[in-house]
Structure formats: C-alpha cells, structure tokens
Amino acid sequence: MKKITVSFLPEGTRTEAGPGERLLDIASYAGIDLNNLCGGQGICAKCRVKINKGKVKLSSRIISRLSRKELEQGYVLACGAESRDEDIEVLIPSESRQTDDAIQVSDYLIAYDQPTVLQEGPDQPAAPYFRPLCRKFYLQLPPPTVTDNLSDLERIYRELRKKVPDANSIQAQFSCLQGLGKLVRKNNWKVTATINFRDYEFPVIFDIEGANTSARNYGIVIDVGTTTIVAQLVDLSTGGVLGVQASHNSQARYGEDVISRMIYACSHAGLTPLTEAVVHTINSLVNSLVEKSRIKHEYITSFVAAGNTVMSHLLLGLDPANIRIEPYIPVACRFPQIQAVEAGLKANPKAFLTCMPCVSSYVGGDITAGILACGIYDRPELSALIDVGTNGEIVVGNNDWLVCCSSSAGPAFEGGGIQCGMRAVAGAIETLHIYGDQVDFQTIGNQKPVGLCGSAIIDGIADMLSTGIIDQSGRFASLRHPRVQLVDDVPEFIVAFPDESVNGNPIVITEDDISSLIKSKGAILASLKLLLNSMEMEFSDLQRIYVAGGFGAHLDIEKAIFIGLLPDIPKDRIHFIGNSSLAGARLALLSTHAFRKAESIANSMTYFELSINPDFTNEFIASLFLPHTDMSLFPSVKEVLDRNLTNKEIHLF
C-alpha cells in the first residue's frame, strides 16, 4: 500500500501513514494527543487543526462544526479528516493539543486529611489501623541446629508469628521457596519477608529477600479517572506521601467518556489497546515518581487503584461489554488481586494490584474510596457525597445505611459541550467574578486564558443570574449589557475579549452553554433529591455534604447553591474535598482494616437505577431552572433574587 508522509507543525514531527486514515489517529501514532472530548465523534470540535499542505478527505458531519471562514482557512477537525494519497502538513493550534504537563497536580489533591489512626511514630505504638496491605518484616533467624531443626520456611514462619501474633496462619507463595535454602544461608539467616495482608488473619508471604530491606517498601495509589489519572507514591513504612503525578488518561484517543470506550472495546480492535493505554499512562506516572524520589521500581510492592467500574474493568483487561447494555452488568465488583506484572505495571515483579471494590456498573471503586475517605459510613449523622464528573455519582447515608445512584450529568462541569469549556488545566479560567460591565478572573498557572473550566462556568452563571443578565430559565434577560453580544442571533456573554485570550478568540458563555450546564446541575440535584425522597428525607436533613470532582481547585460553594447544583443548606455543612478517590485508595493501601471497610461499604450500599425510575424524570424537569422550579427549596437564593428584583441591585458578590 502506498505510504504518505504526514508532518505536524509546529514541532515538525513526521510520520508515515496509509491513505484513508484519520488525522486524529495519525497524530496519535506520532505521539501527539489531540483534544477529543467526544471520542472522535465530530461533536466536541476540540481537535481543530489546520491543513497547510496537501489534501484531506472531509467527513460531511464535521463540516457543520466549523465556520465557513475556518474552512476557507484550511481548518478541519482531525477526527473527521482522512488522509488521501498525498503528503500532508498539519498545523496543530495549541488549544487543540492535550498537554500532559499542564496538569496542576495540586488541583486534584485538595488533600482530605487522614484520621490520626493512620499515624505511627517512634513515640507512640503503632496505631491499630496502620497496617498497610503490604508490609516488610526484617527477620534475624536463629541458625538451625540438630535440636532446633525446623525447615527454612517454618523457621521464617516462627519468627514472623512473633511479629504478627494475631495471624491465624501464615502462608508463603510457592515461588518464595525457590532458592530459599541458599538465600538464608548466604545472608547469614537475616532476611526480609514481604507480606500481603489483604486478609489480616491469613497473611501471605510473597517475597523473601536477603538482608534488611524493610525500609524499601513503597506503594502506589492511583485514581484511574476517565479523563485524568493521578498517582501517589507512598512510603509504606511510614505512611508518608513522597510524591504525586497526574496525566491525561491516554485512553482518551479511543473516546472521551466511558461509553465511547466501551463501544471501542466491543469493536474488532477489542479491549487490548484500551488496557495498554491506561497501563502505559500509569507506568509513565510511576516512572516519574520513582525518578523524582530516587527509589527503584523493585521497591514498589503494592498498588491500589480506584476507578469507576468501566475504568476498573479496562485496567484489569476485563470485558465491559455488558455494562453498556441493560440490565448493565459488570463482570465483577469485588476484583480478585492480580500480580502487578500480570497487569503490565512496572514495579517489583511480585508486587500486586488491588482495585477498590465497586457497587454497580455505574457506581465504582472511586466512589467506594470516596466514602471511605470522607467517613460517611462511620458517623451517625446524615451525609452525602456528590462526585461531579461526566457521570455524577451521589451517595447518601450514615453508619447504618448507604444509598447511591449515578446520573448522566454530561461533561459540562469538565468543560465538555461548552463552547469555550476546557478541563481544569493550565490556562483555564477557574474563578470568575462579574460586577457591572467588569469581569475579574483567575487562570490556572496565572497564564493568559485559554478557556473556562467547570468552577468558572458556575461562577459566571451565578453572577449573570444574580445581576439579572440571565433569568432563572437561563435565557439572556437583557441584551444591553456591554459584554453581551449576538452571534447568528444567539446571545452570548464575553468573559475575555479577543486580545485577552491566548488564541485571539473571545472567551464566551453562550445561551447553549448555560442550557447544558442547567441540565448537568439539574441531573445531579434531582438525583440527590430522589435518594433523599426514597428514605423520606429532605435536603435540610443533610448534616454534611462532601463535594468531589474535577471542576477546578476553587469551587465556590455559595455560587454552586445559587445555581441549584447543591441544595440550599448552611454553607458550613458543605465541604469541597477534591480527589476523595485517591485519598480513599491511600487509606486502603495503608490499612487492611480500611480496605475491608471499603469492601463492606461496596457490599452494603443500595444502588438505585435511575433509568428505570419514573420519579427521576419529574425531579429532573423540576430542576431545569436556576436554581429550581420549586423556589421554596432554595429560600436563601429566593431572598437574594427577590431583593435584587426590588433593589435593582447589580453587585451581589
């Protein structure tokens, strides 16, 4: 088959391709990840590139996503342009490119502080719950004599029993026996046993090394997000976090959301590319962590991963096909442990990978981890966890019961489907304040703005509502505001003028954007209300709400209430906890007790399937208003809106 050369500017990367290949895929082979929120469906229009030389074949469905001017300038969507039989030169605008290093790790890690039970120091005995899933024990064995003639293995067991007195039995994996005789003798009867404590009463020795290596015991916790993967390196002898790295999930090239990835997995290409992609991303993060902390891969003895059910399946190479179709059945929710090497992870060859248990197809291990981290399961007062992403997962309960559901919130809070939306990465406007005709904003990394991330869109809509620029249905109430302009007869609000932005285009919030966001926030609020209704409770019964998710670092709770994303309860009851999934995974890594707790959480949580719940539609429709059609649910917002209406006041915040 004829090969053509495709060059990508500005870097000048060249690659070969055949005719009939998508530019999106060609770029991917060349190591260039383009933005691709819709999974290459031609919907999000985030993979816009410019053809400098050569011709490509355009798919008809993408033409409508670009203006005539863009088409004339040579812009195409990489997902809808195929190579022909001639060489091409493609310019990639910076906003179309996924930039790994742009991820501000701190944004994903507004650390939820761990309870002190996990602290262990020289002055205090080990707290009962600091018992990592994987521990190393240095053993100085008494050399055998004719009268003390236990076998090498039983000699190790005997010494271990002194250190793990409450173990019912200790077992070694067979592989530990190979070469054991030589090992103990060569090391003068001083060895270190590495033990898997997934079952605390039945510890399993999975490695025996010579000498004292007990200080070289590290674990990795991973938040396996659909979009972003975050990994932490944890010192298992102290519990301390040594480093954290984040990266885009390179599965994104196969689809932005879990649905499109499941569709890909069911295609002829199968699961393998998806599994390889996520493993590749994790390995890159581990490599960075290892390098920066100056440890060795072989010191990593355990991994705990928290991800939604589909991501957990894809990481483990399990077929998610039946998650997608009614009645939505995963292969497993409690996953057996697997050797890290079997999973393709780079670490000690005997290290193991534990995935946090899931509740159902659409409430995954990330939520179980979140519940573990915020401690809802452990307290008598009624609390809720709301994890806002493409799917919004909501859990309500206390130490007696837990109910949960998952609602298709859509990607609006992560910038998807929003004209100038983007993820919470460098260049994203993350806080926004409208007063009069002025706008104040802050970007991640203090750069020139590229677009708006979730928290800024919430800010903007709240301020537009409170200042009367839009009404409660999300429509522009007045077109006379100096920052409101009409484009093709549709009004939009200008957050940043062309000269303020990176790419010379204005950054705007359109009426369509507001409509998308209302649907997203409506789905979440309706789900929360439905769960409360099912237990005959109300918003006001909630003593605590934990909000997790990737909006950006600075979710303004008051504004989130104002638009009706969160219920109208006292602000001090609501806590934005950032990446609770990672925090929960770390708890499990550091405590067998916590891991078991997670299993019992996952087992006991009652899952509500919204798709078959007739009440959901009513609740959802009632929520498609700012903040809600039933204003009695939002008394504090009503008060402000009523006052504004009376006073014609503009400045609220």
Next chain:
Amino acid sequence: MKKITVSFLPEGTRTEAGPGERLLDIASYAGIDLNNLCGGQGICAKCRVKINKGKVKLSSRIISRLSRKELEQGYVLACGAESRDEDIEVLIPSESRQTDDAIQVSDYLIAYDQPTVLQEGPDQPAAPYFRPLCRKFYLQLPPPTVTDNLSDLERIYRELRKKVPDANSIQAQFSCLQGLGKLVRKNNWKVTATINFRDYEFPVIFDIEGANTSARNYGIVIDVGTTTIVAQLVDLSTGGVLGVQASHNSQARYGEDVISRMIYACSHAGLTPLTEAVVHTINSLVNSLVEKSRIKHEYITSFVAAGNTVMSHLLLGLDPANIRIEPYIPVACRFPQIQAVEAGLKANPKAFLTCMPCVSSYVGGDITAGILACGIYDRPELSALIDVGTNGEIVVGNNDWLVCCSSSAGPAFEGGGIQCGMRAVAGAIETLHIYGDQVDFQTIGNQKPVGLCGSAIIDGIADMLSTGIIDQSGRFASLRHPRVQLVDDVPEFIVAFPDESVNGNPIVITEDDISSLIKSKGAILASLKLLLNSMEMEFSDLQRIYVAGGFGAHLDIEKAIFIGLLPDIPKDRIHFIGNSSLAGARLALLSTHAFRKAESIANSMTYFELSINPDFTNEFIASLFLPHTDMSLFPSVKEVLDRNLTNKEIHLF
C-alpha cells in the same frame, strides 16, 4: 568432538555418544533404564552388561565386583565402563534391565480400607468428611435484571453460598474473570465452578466452565517413592478409585537412594534432570490412567502427592542440598500449593498439586500420609507405624502424642546389597519355605525365578534359623545341609538351582546377605525400642503395629517376629498394610478435614534425630542378633528355639 555409535542388544537400539561417557548414561539417553541400586557407585553390581564389540575403559573399582570368568566373557558394570573412541555393541541381560511393566500394581496396594465417613450415596446425606480438596458445583444462575443486577462474579458467589453455607468467604482467582461475561451468557447462565477447598472456610474458585461438567472431576494421588511411583485415579464426585498404575521412578538413573540423588542435585547438572525425571514418570502413569479410564486430562483438577522429604523437594524443584548435611534442614515441610502446570504435570491447566506435609528431613509426607491412613492419631491405644524401606521410618503414639524417627535400614528389604536380591517385581520369589532339604517358593507372576525380594529373604532366614542351618548370629551352623555350598570358602544357601532360574545361575542366600539383613532389621527394631524407651514404654505396651513397605505382597508376620524385625507381641496386633502412603494421600484428596489433620499430625509429631542419640548405638548393637541379644524380649521365639534345640526337630513351619 568425535561421535561413536553404541548399539544395545537384544533390541538393537542405536545411539550416538562421545568418548568418555558412562555406558549407564548412554543407555539412559537411549531410553534404556538399567538396574542401578547404588546410584552408579559400582557397589550393587546390578547393571552388569556384556560388551560384544568394541572396547570400553573400565574403572578399577568395578573389577573387584565381577568374577574373572565374567570379565573374560566381556561382562562389565555399565556404571564403571566408559566409551572410548570406537563404536560399541552392548548386550543387556534381562536381569540388568528395569522393566516398568513388570510392576505388579496389586503388590503396592494391599488396600487399607477407608473409613465409612468417606462414603456418600444417594440414600445417605454426604458424610461430614467427604469433602474433596477440589469440588465442582453446577450452578443455574438466575439471569440478571435491572432489579437483580449483581455482577457476573457476585452472582456466582451468591449461588455458591447456598451450596457451601459454612464458607466465610468465597474468592475467585483472577483468571476466572477473563471472558466470564461471554461465558455465562453463551451458556445461558448455566456454569460449573471448580473450587479449591484447601481451606474449607475460604474456598477459592479456580475455574469456571460452561454447562454442567460437575461429573467430570477427577483427582490423582501419587505415592512418590524413591524407587517406585504409584498413581491412582480417583473420581472426586464419588470418591471411587478408577485405576492405579505403578512404575519405577525414572530418577533411578541418577542414583538409587535419596542420598545419591541429593549428591547429583548438588553437582553441576543440578536439580532439573531429577525433577524432570519424576515428573516424566508421573505423567506417564497419568497418561495410562487417563487412557484406560477413557477420561480426558482436562478433567483432572487436583493432585495429592505423598513422598519422603527429599522426593517431595525434587518433585517440586526445591533444592534438597541442606537435607544432606548436618543439621539436616529441608527448605520446607508444609509445602504451599502449586499449579500442576507449573510443576510440569499434564492435567487441566488450572489443576493444582498438593504435597503431603513432612515432619523433618527424614520423616516425610509418605509417613504423615501413613499415619493418616492407619488412624493412629485418632485412637487412645498405643500404636506404631513401621514403614520399611531404604530408610525405615517409625512412628509411635496415640491420639495424644506422636514420636517418630528414621533409621538407615539400608536397601536389604528391597533386595539391595543382597547377592540375588531384587525388588518385588515379576520373577521375584516372594514367599519361601524350607523343610528338610526341600524348598518351596512362589514367584510374583508365577514366572521362573529371577531373584529374591524382601519377604522371601525374611522367610529364608527365619526358616534357616528355626531349622538350625544358621545360628542366632547369622552364621552357618552346619555345612552338611545339601543346599549349603561353599564359594570361595564362604557358605551360602541355595534357594534355586541353576536349572530352576531364569538366567541359569543359582539363587542363593549368602552369609553376607544374612549379615546385611540383620543390620537392616536391627536398625528398625532398635529405633522402635528407642522411641518406646523415650516414653518409658515397652514392646508389650503396643496395642497395634502397622507395617508398611515394599517387601512384596505377603510379609509373613510370624517370620518377621522370628528374625527380630518386629517385636514379639501377639500376632493379631500386627497388620501389614502395604502402601499406606497412597491410602493417606487419597484420604487427603477426598477430605479437606483429613488434609488438615495431616498438617496437624506433621506439626505435632516429635522427631528424634538418631544420629546424635548415644543410646541408639547400644540398642542397635543389641539388635544385631536373631532375633535379639536380649532373648527375654522374644519369649515366643526363645520357646521355639529352645524346643528345637531339645527335640532336634527340623520342621517348624
């Protein structure tokens, strides 16, 4: 390097070899296993072959083992003859050849009947102890619905919990999840789960198949003897034995006893050939069993092997080096389970191998199995198990305590070191009766006799003693008996004249043979006495003695007492139980409860190391007499001998 051709007659097998290779090894490469009791040390002289053409280099140490006449005729010992740079033609006499098919399985299987607790039938509920280590459960799963939306795996767990109500938790191996979604749907939610019950409360699913395969569940039990390997095929759904096969352990080419094999394992050649050899032998037995029972290898889900500690190590590929040197330490006594495929065994790729736990370096899993089979551990009365082989292992105890030791009995009872000795295979004389100048004997397979196996040698010595041909020190008392002849001034007793035997040589019992046997029986009796002394008990306290071992099928208990191999207690307290090791392994295969019992037996048994026990030498020297120097220990023998002395009676038996 120059290659020569070596031809073996009578079959005409040809093989290539280099100069300087031992004929024993060349024959082995060519697939011909020669007798080799001493492990190629030039001691047993059982590998005698005739050089028809060509020249070989003789080791000086073997020349003394052959008569001048033999040397003149071209006979050499294959272990002491090396190839030179010319082709050779070698004739292998039938008596020098190991013949697998000559093993009479029944000889190894005087079945010790299993307690009825293991019986399960349609009319009686499953007895509590019939719980094979590996069981299959056919599950008809209710298909999932939106309201019953458990994952595929948890759906299987739920159904299994109904069938295994007392399991604390059920876990699946990760590999079961791969392809599970398709499997359950393709098979209409009817599947069979195969479960490892090594821990009954924590069963592990290691295979899930479509449809109902629960009747196709077979196990193999193996008695991994140093000399002979016996394997049984057991139907795990009924507990019934479907077949049994026995074969020489093809490790014999690397040495006849465990010591020479350990030496080989420590040489540059290493462990691997030994492990491969025993695995090869087991696979051949399994192949025959599978073929004869018309089942498939994949239906075999579990193996239980019982062997001495060295054989267990060699089977599992563990280095036995430290078993040989003081303080005699094995790598392990309780062996972790291993996948059969990892061990090289041919079966279902997910089948597992369990080795019976050992007590010490010289009291192995065969003895633990024997104790399990004969039930000593379970009864209040004092009993003993005596397993007679190259090492004689002796256990004394009851349901409160168990003590054991191992004594180097030497190979006399298996025909080793005995001029016309041989193992209990076809052609071996197994019972013998001397009256007047007549001898009656029976051979295994009713063939022309080839030699004498252990039981016949015991018979012969007992009769020679009772008839006054030999005295209590084992020396010939009279040279006037027509069957006594002098060869090089040393007397010997002719059991079969040249025309009666297969190879035209007389079958004799020499004074040296008697001396060897006295040492062997002395070591065993002394060990038993020492164990009893240690508990301040006497022979007469023994309520039961179980005798196991490979003497042949028909050990005459009375004659064994007469020569002082067994103590002088009422004959009905002594039971010859044949292969108790295999019976115990089968119990473990069929009952998790029994397997655990074996573990606790191995754990709780007290091992006496005779090599450092000063009393042993005294007991041993006192036992080097027929039956013993202290005749008060053998009152019934004393009575016979005194009467014979008075009556000059010749015919006793």
